[in-house]
Amino acid sequence: MYILRGHKSGITQLQFSPDGLKLYSGSRKGDNDIVCWDLRNVGQTLYSAERTVTTNQRICFDISSDGQYLVSGRTI
Secondary structure, eight states: OOOOOOOSSOEEEEEEOTTSSEEEEEEOTTOOEEEEEETTSTTEEEEEEEOOOOSSSOOOEEEOTTSOOEEEOOOO
């Protein structure tokens, strides 16, 4: 069991990459990043992608079936 640290506010979505080697997490207001974790080296953040989140609503993201693209909604 591991604790992955990186978000300042509540997590609203978790999603595995199609190959199962990465875990993506997104949170609500106060933390704009989608964080990508490398599950082969648990605890290491590969990268984070910034988006605009100004509410406590769930702002969803998705990963393409080939794992090349990450898309997300945002708030204005």
